[in-house]
Amino acid sequence: MAFRVRDNVPGVAAALSVVSLALVFGAVLGYIPASLLPHVSESALDLIPHVNAVLSTTAIVTIVLGVRAIRRGNVARHRALMLSTLGLFIGFLVLYLYRLTILEGPTEFPSQGVVYQFVYLPTLAVHILLAIVCIPLLYYVLLLAVTRPIEEIYETRHKTVGRVAASLWLVSFVLGDVVYTLLHLVN
Template sequence: MELRARDRVPELTGLLTVVALALVFGAVLGVIPRAALPVAPEWFLAAIPHINAVVSVLAIVVILAGWRAIRQGQVTRHRNAMLAALVLFATFLVLYLYRVSLEGPTDFPGPTAVEQFVYFPILGIHILLAIVCIPLLFYVLLLALTRSTGEIPTTNHPRVGRVAATLWLVSFALGTVVYLLLYVLY
């Protein structure tokens, strides 16, 4: 199995990306029937944006720690941090998609000018980066899982990983700004 996956990283990346994005767009566009989902208590649904804000800030810290670890040659620490960041990302995404599937997207409560010239551009860039990150994250993850530690520096993992981590950080940071605009400032 490992040898076949090892030889098919781009194909597996494409397959996982299509499945992940189908789930994301299915939830956001309301394709997933609400009746198919268990309904959590209202207090939990209301807490999801706040939980996700904490998850986002934690993810930023963990990604930066992973980046620092690999720069210091601490491969195990880097791997653990990046796997933790991936778990945080998955947690964020599951909670966000669950809430959106049940309640739809949150309307911006602030002034129209702020919505049009601040909120929507930030939200758009955040969403675009999050979508772009998905195949990059799958790619570097699959490279890491199908190669020995000694082989990874000779693959695209370091180069693509730097791009993925940078975009991931910016996406999480902008997501935090979106949260602040929706739930703190307005």
């Protein structure tokens, strides 16, 4: 009996989620040595948060347009937009983790006052939590979509899980932009 992803979507999504999150946490916790990564100039490193803000804002637009497309029955446009969002998310994550690993830690918030405690930290925490929760949901809907013909997708939980995934993903990207604004524009 051959293993087929199509018949094991929840298990494959779970396995991919574990591997992906292990890589992310490995980078965040410093288990990936900076010496293994190519080095770029200080000015290029300084540009990464701004590039990531553009990627994040563009992802917000592609999610909204992707949801709108599927509501109008335009499956091809929905697929293209959601795959574009996935590409934007991957680009964001690679750049963020690269900068984090090279600089050996996240950008420090400039002050420890009320804004830090009651706005920045809660916003950052929810942003990170939603980004983590989205990973298995995104793998699940992606695997359902790529392992079935379009007609069969409607017989799966793609629509139900996709709504949740898109909503959480959208909120996570918006909160990421709020974090960027607090770190780089407000202070």
